[in-house]
Amino acid sequence: MAENLWRHTVNQLDPYISGQAAKDAEKQAALKEVSRLATNENPLGPSPKAVAAMQQAVLDSHFYPDLTSLELRKKLGGLHGIDPENYVTGNGADNIITLVIASFVNPGDEVVYCTPTFSEYHKNTLLVGGTPVEIQTTRDHKFDLEAILEAINDKTKLVIICNPNNPTGTIVADYELRAFFSRLPKHVVAVLDEAYGEFISIPNYSTGVEFMKEGLPVITIRTFSKSYGLAGMRVGYAFAKDEFIRPLQAVREPFACNRVAEAGAIAALDDEEHKQNVLRSNKKEMEKLIKEFRSLGYSVEETHTNFLFIDMKQDTNKLAGELFSQGFIIRPCAVWGFPTFARISIGTSEQNDRLIQALKEIRSGAASQV
Structure with a gap:
């Protein structure tokens, strides 16, 4: 077996897994638009x-x-x-x-x-x-x-x-x-x-x-x-x-x-003007998302980044699948030992509004099945 030739430590390593590429997700799920909110990218792009x-x-x-x-x-x-x-x-x-x-x-x-x-x-x-x-x-x-x-x-x-x-x-x-x-x-x-x-x-x-x-x-x-x-x-x-x-x-x-x-x-x-615009937009959208997530009953940690660490009070692997079907990619945190948490990047104002609406629809659908 070729594996016998590997350096011993290689078997202890896990390949790095990033968020799914938006274009791949669009093809996989036949979606017109996908918002990748899993990899903490800058939604306004470069200068x-x-x-x-x-x-x-x-x-x-x-x-x-x-x-x-x-x-x-x-x-x-x-x-x-x-x-x-x-x-x-x-x-x-x-x-x-x-x-x-x-x-x-x-x-x-x-x-x-x-x-x-x-x-x-x-x-x-x-x-x-x-x-x-x-x-x-x-x-x-x-x-x-x-x-x-x-x-x-x-x-x-x-x-x-x-x-x-x-x-x-x-x-x-x-x-x-x-x-x-x-x-x-x-x-x-x-x-x-x-x-x-x-x-x-x-x-x-x-x-x-x-x-x-x-x-x-x-x-x-x-x-x-x-x-x-x-x-x-x-x-x-x-x-x-x-x-x-x-x-x-x-x-x-x-x-x-x-x-x-x-x-x-x-x-x-x-x-510097572009950078400050990015920081202002991030802060504004962060505050908006925190307020919306808390209104939905989620616990949101104070953040000093361009993403949120959220206890969504449910299995986030399942929730991530439901959001994916609506065109959103988020990062479940079970791999870090937090199965009810998700890391969600702060997107554009439009992306964030659509995300909140999607979460409300998912919650409404779950409630109607009880």
Whole structure:
């Protein structure tokens, strides 16, 4: 059997499963329109400036891209006030996660984080022979920093904090994070996954930028997939002090960020108006959806992202099937151990209105059968 030739850890890995593509769903169910509210994409799309830049860059696609994305790193450095040499770019935030774990974790080392959270921490730790140490989130679905500190031992190499967390949308208070990073032993590196960081609207909330400038031992990961609407281009990056960023630069594959994607990311950073429009729309629709979901009797967690983590008081696998027949794709959370919860992305105003109407019709139909 060819499987006997596989690396031993491969059998422990589960392929990443994303939300179903809208076009595939339309064909499968013969639907005229499908709203994909499972993958936390930006419903307003990328900046027109980014689109124009990418179209222009296609004309030069016979040339290799810049090896280290120097222009993008300069742009990010100017935005954050950080030296461009303290950045590394990659093929999406998930690629950066792979680089971080491959750069620091040896066989037998432990990586500590809370669950439920992004599955790639678990997968990549196993892939390099490390040991994932998973701790349950708090009752209010936040990362349990004290429990993480208690789990640290001589084998611990990384602790990963997803903030805001996926799939719960919750955040930890910045003063708690600052204290947590300060208490880490010298042999432990902190990783702060801020894929949804741009959606945090708390005034004066400190992020990885501030923590790095304060000299705290943290690697911060971000992406252009969410607020910038470039999920299909796959642009992620990390920043950290020199001793933490150099190994990532060494492990990183050549040309990890393609020419078209880099052009789009650079132009996206120049369109602050579009980004603010995305954030305003997201906040407005989020507040509307929370009110509507609660009126339907669902429990909705406070969120700092572009999605909602909702206890829908029923089997969400079944509900997802019913919504699919009406043209909506949502993410049931049974895989994370929450069978009555769903993660639902915040769509356009029209999509959100139709979703609420569909849920009302489903509830009405269920009531009529009692």
